[in-house]
Amino acid sequence: MTASPTGRIVPDRLASPTSRALKSWESLLALVAIAIFIANSFASPYFLDPWNLSDATFNFTEKAMIALAMALLIISGEIDLSVASIVALASTAMGLMMQAGFGTPAIVLTGLGTGLICGAFNGLLVTRLGLPSIVVTIGTMSLFRGISYIVLGDTAFTGYPASFGWFGQGYVVWVITVELAIFALLAVIYGIVLHKTNFGRGVYAAGNNPTAAMFSGVRVGRVKFILFLLTGLMSGLASVCLTSRLGSTRPSIGAGMELEVVTVVVLGGVSILGGSGSIPGVVIAALVMGLVTFGLGLLNVPGIVMSIVIGVLLIGVIALPRIWQKARAWKK
Amino acid sequence: MTTDTGAVLALDGVTKTFPGVKALDGVRLELHAGEVTALIGENGAGKSTVVKILTGIYQPDGGSITIDGRPVRFPTAQAAADAGVTAIHQETVLFDELSVAENIFLGHAPRARFGLIDRRAMMNRARDILTGIGARIDPATRLKDLSIASRHLVAIARALSIDARVVIMDEPTAALSQTEIEELYTLVDQLKAQGKAILFISHKFDEIFRIADRFTVFRDGQFVGAGRMAEIDEAALVRMMVGRSVDQIFPKRAAKVGDEVLRVQGYCHPTEFDDITFTLRRGEILGFYGLVGAGRTEFMQSLIGITRPSKGVTRIDGTIRTIRSPAQAIEAGIVYVPEDRGKQGAILDMPIFQNVTLPSLGRTSRAGFTRMANEFALAREYTRRLDLRAAALDANVGTLSGGNQQKVVIAKWLAVKPRVIILDEPTKGIDIGSKAAVHEFMSELAAEGLSVIMVSSEIPEILGMSDRVIVMREGRIAAELAGADLTPETLVRYAAGIGRAA
Structure with missing residues (x-):
C-alpha cells in the first residue's frame, strides 16, 4: 500500500494530556473538595482528628462502591434505579441465611449472589426485551423492596455473627476502615477497566452511539448486561457492608440511596445522557459529598437542611458551566 | 464595503473558528429579492456553517450581517426567525404526533383570548398556505400519516408561515423523487415571484443551472467568487469549487x-x-x-x-x-461502510483515533488493555492515506465536515484489513x-x-x-x-x- 503523496500530517494531539487534565472537570471538583476540607477544618476543631475523619468515610463508602458501577452503566447509556432496593433484598436474604444458622462466609456470598441475580434480572429485561432501563428499574425498585417488606413486615433481623461485623466495623490498619480499603481497591480496578481496556472503550462507544458501536463490532447488549451484573454485585457488596455496620436488617434499609448514588455520579461529571465521564471524577465527587455531609453534621445541621444543601450543590455545580457558556455567548 | 443595490441580506467578512479549524474565513454572501442565489462548494467549504449562522445556531467570531443595509445579530434561532430568515433543512425537524397545522405553526400559532391558540384560525391559515403551494393535504392530518414527500411540503409550508424575506434551502431535493423535484422548482418560482430572497444549497449541478439566478462559491472556508449563472458554465464553476480542473x-x-x-x-x-x-x-x-x-x-x-x-x-x-x-x-x-454516516458510521462525540481503532482494538491492544501509542499509529496510517483534514487526531469526529467524517469511517474499515x-x-x-x-x-x-x-x-x-x-x-x-x-x-x-x- 502506498501512502498518498498529498497526505497531510495531522498531529496526534491538539493539547498535551497534562494541560487537558488541568482544565478538566475533575480538577475543578478537586478544588471544590479542597475548599470544603479547609472550610470544615476552620468550622470545627474536631474535624482534623484522624479518627473523626475515619468516621466521616462511612458517609460515602457504601454509596461510592455502587457509584463506581453506576458510572459505567450511565456512561453506557443505561441507568439502574433499583440499587437501594437490591441492598434491601440482599440484606433480607442474608438475614434469612443467618437465621438458618449459616456462618459469615455463606452470609456474605448470599448477599453478593442476591445482588448478581437482581442485576441479571434487570439486565435481561433491558438487553433481551429492549425495554428502557429507567422504566424497568423503577419497576424492580418497588419489586425488590416489596419482597423485603413481605418477608420482614415490621420486624427486623438482628443477631448477626460477630465475625460478620468485620466488613462494616473493622479496620485494616490504624484508621483505615475495611470499607474504605475495599472502595479504594475497587476504584483503582474500575478506573483501569473504564480507561485502559477494550471493554471500557466499548462502554463509551455504546453510550455515544449504540448503532455505530454495534456496526463496529462492539457487542453492545453484552457490554450493557455485564454492567447491570456489576451494578447488582456492587449493590450486594454495599448491602454486606451496610448490614454489617448496622448489625441488623430492616426492610427500609438503604432507602433513598439510589438518588444519592446518581447524584455522586452526575456530580462526578458523568453525562446523564451517556457517553462521557470518568472514574477519578466520580471518586472525587464521592469525597465532596462525604465531606459536605460530615462537615454539616459537625455543625449540628439537621438532616433536612443537609439534603437541601446537597440538592443546591448538585444543581449549582452542574449549572455553573452552562451559565458561564451562555454569558459568554450573549456577550458576543 | 459597497454592496450591490437591492441586496436584502448581506454577509461581509464573516469568520467562524472551531477548535483548530477555521470554518469560515472572512466570507461574503449577498442575497437579492426575487432571486435565487446558489451557494456552491465542496464538503467542508463552509456552507453548513453559513446556514447555521444565518439561523442563529452559531455566532460568528467576526464580520457583519446586514438586512436592508442595517446590521443585525441572531443570538438565537428565534431572533433569526423574527428578522424574517427561515430555513428548510436537509432533514427538517417535524413532529410525528402533531397535526399538519400544528407543525406549521409550532411556536407562532395565531392567538385568541387569554393567549390560547386560536385553532380555527390556525387551520384556516394552514389550509391557505398549503393550497398556495399546491399541496392537497388536510391540515388536521397527523404528520405520521403522511408520505415523505408530503412531509417535505409541510416543512416548506412551515417556512412560508413565518412571513420570511429570506428562505434558505439546504439540499432540499436530497430525499425527493423526480416529480417532487419538479414541484419544488415550481414552488421556488412562486417564492421568487413573491419577492423573497432565496439561498439554495445543492450538490447537483443540473438543479443549480435550472433554478439559480446567481452563484457564490466557497472553498475551504473562503469566498472564491460570485456572479450571475447566465455568465458561467459548469466547467468554470467546478474549477472555482475545487481550485483545479x-x-x-x-x-x-x-x-x-x-x-x-x-x-x-x-x-x-x-x-x-x-x-x-x-x-x-x-x-x-x-x-x-x-x-x-x-x-x-x-x-x-x-x-x-x-x-x-x-x-x-x-x-x-x-x-x-x-x-x-x-x-x-x-x-x-467482511466490512460494511453504511449509507447513514451520522447514525451507523461515525461516533461523533469520540475522538478520530478512537473511531478508527474501534473495530481493530484486538490488534492495537495487549491482553484486553488498550495501547494508546499503537492506536495513534494505526489512525495516523489510515487517515493520512485518505488525506483527512483535521486539527488533530484526538479531536472529536463531530467537529469535522461531512466529507471528512466519511473519510474517518472508511479509514476505520480499511484499518481492519x-x-x-x-x-x-x-x-x-x-x-x-x-x-x-x-x-x-x-x-x-x-x-x-x-x-x-x-x-x-x-x-x-x-x-x-x-x-x-x-x-x-x-x-x-x-x-x-x-x-x-x-x-x-x-x-x-x-x-x-x-x-x-x-
Whole structure:
C-alpha cells in the first residue's frame, strides 16, 4: 500500500494530556473538595482528628462502591434505579441465611449472589426485551423492596455473627476502615477497566452511539448486561457492608440511596445522557459529598437542611458551566 | 464595503473558528429579492456553517450581517426567525404526533383570548398556505400519516408561515423523487415571484443551472467568487469549487480479477429479500444497482450479521462462515461502510483515533488493555492515506465536515484489513471533488486485491466503476450484467421490471 503523496500530517494531539487534565472537570471538583476540607477544618476543631475523619468515610463508602458501577452503566447509556432496593433484598436474604444458622462466609456470598441475580434480572429485561432501563428499574425498585417488606413486615433481623461485623466495623490498619480499603481497591480496578481496556472503550462507544458501536463490532447488549451484573454485585457488596455496620436488617434499609448514588455520579461529571465521564471524577465527587455531609453534621445541621444543601450543590455545580457558556455567548 | 443595490441580506467578512479549524474565513454572501442565489462548494467549504449562522445556531467570531443595509445579530434561532430568515433543512425537524397545522405553526400559532391558540384560525391559515403551494393535504392530518414527500411540503409550508424575506434551502431535493423535484422548482418560482430572497444549497449541478439566478462559491472556508449563472458554465464553476480542473472521468483501472473470495448462496429473509446468490472475486468491484427499496441495504446488513437471514450460506475462500454479528463479520474479513454516516458510521462525540481503532482494538491492544501509542499509529496510517483534514487526531469526529467524517469511517474499515469491503452509497451527498477521490480510492483498493461491493443508485457511478453489476428488484436478483450488456437502458429496465419479456 502506498501512502498518498498529498497526505497531510495531522498531529496526534491538539493539547498535551497534562494541560487537558488541568482544565478538566475533575480538577475543578478537586478544588471544590479542597475548599470544603479547609472550610470544615476552620468550622470545627474536631474535624482534623484522624479518627473523626475515619468516621466521616462511612458517609460515602457504601454509596461510592455502587457509584463506581453506576458510572459505567450511565456512561453506557443505561441507568439502574433499583440499587437501594437490591441492598434491601440482599440484606433480607442474608438475614434469612443467618437465621438458618449459616456462618459469615455463606452470609456474605448470599448477599453478593442476591445482588448478581437482581442485576441479571434487570439486565435481561433491558438487553433481551429492549425495554428502557429507567422504566424497568423503577419497576424492580418497588419489586425488590416489596419482597423485603413481605418477608420482614415490621420486624427486623438482628443477631448477626460477630465475625460478620468485620466488613462494616473493622479496620485494616490504624484508621483505615475495611470499607474504605475495599472502595479504594475497587476504584483503582474500575478506573483501569473504564480507561485502559477494550471493554471500557466499548462502554463509551455504546453510550455515544449504540448503532455505530454495534456496526463496529462492539457487542453492545453484552457490554450493557455485564454492567447491570456489576451494578447488582456492587449493590450486594454495599448491602454486606451496610448490614454489617448496622448489625441488623430492616426492610427500609438503604432507602433513598439510589438518588444519592446518581447524584455522586452526575456530580462526578458523568453525562446523564451517556457517553462521557470518568472514574477519578466520580471518586472525587464521592469525597465532596462525604465531606459536605460530615462537615454539616459537625455543625449540628439537621438532616433536612443537609439534603437541601446537597440538592443546591448538585444543581449549582452542574449549572455553573452552562451559565458561564451562555454569558459568554450573549456577550458576543 | 459597497454592496450591490437591492441586496436584502448581506454577509461581509464573516469568520467562524472551531477548535483548530477555521470554518469560515472572512466570507461574503449577498442575497437579492426575487432571486435565487446558489451557494456552491465542496464538503467542508463552509456552507453548513453559513446556514447555521444565518439561523442563529452559531455566532460568528467576526464580520457583519446586514438586512436592508442595517446590521443585525441572531443570538438565537428565534431572533433569526423574527428578522424574517427561515430555513428548510436537509432533514427538517417535524413532529410525528402533531397535526399538519400544528407543525406549521409550532411556536407562532395565531392567538385568541387569554393567549390560547386560536385553532380555527390556525387551520384556516394552514389550509391557505398549503393550497398556495399546491399541496392537497388536510391540515388536521397527523404528520405520521403522511408520505415523505408530503412531509417535505409541510416543512416548506412551515417556512412560508413565518412571513420570511429570506428562505434558505439546504439540499432540499436530497430525499425527493423526480416529480417532487419538479414541484419544488415550481414552488421556488412562486417564492421568487413573491419577492423573497432565496439561498439554495445543492450538490447537483443540473438543479443549480435550472433554478439559480446567481452563484457564490466557497472553498475551504473562503469566498472564491460570485456572479450571475447566465455568465458561467459548469466547467468554470467546478474549477472555482475545487481550485483545479476535475476531469469527471471514472478512474477505473483494469484490475486483475483473481480467485473467488466470497460466495453467497440462497440468502432469504421473510420480508426484505429472497434467494440472493452470487460470487465475488479478488480485485473485483461488484456493483449492486436497484431502485430505493429494492432490498440492497437490508441484504448487505444481513451479510454482516445485523439482520438475521432465514436461510442462506456464506463461504469465504470456500469455507462456510456463519456470520450472526458485525463482530463475526469483522473476524471473517467482511466490512460494511453504511449509507447513514451520522447514525451507523461515525461516533461523533469520540475522538478520530478512537473511531478508527474501534473495530481493530484486538490488534492495537495487549491482553484486553488498550495501547494508546499503537492506536495513534494505526489512525495516523489510515487517515493520512485518505488525506483527512483535521486539527488533530484526538479531536472529536463531530467537529469535522461531512466529507471528512466519511473519510474517518472508511479509514476505520480499511484499518481492519478486510478481504471484502461493502460500500453503501459511498458518494451520496458529497461533492464532485470528494466523489472523484472516493472513486480513485476504490479503484486503488481493488488493484491491491481487495474485493469491493458497491451499492449505488447512480447509473454513471455503477457503469463507471463496476466490473460486474447485479440488479435487484423487490428483494430479488433481477439480472447480472457485465460487458456489453451493461448499459443505462438495461439497468433501468431490469430495475423497474420492464426487461422481463426481452
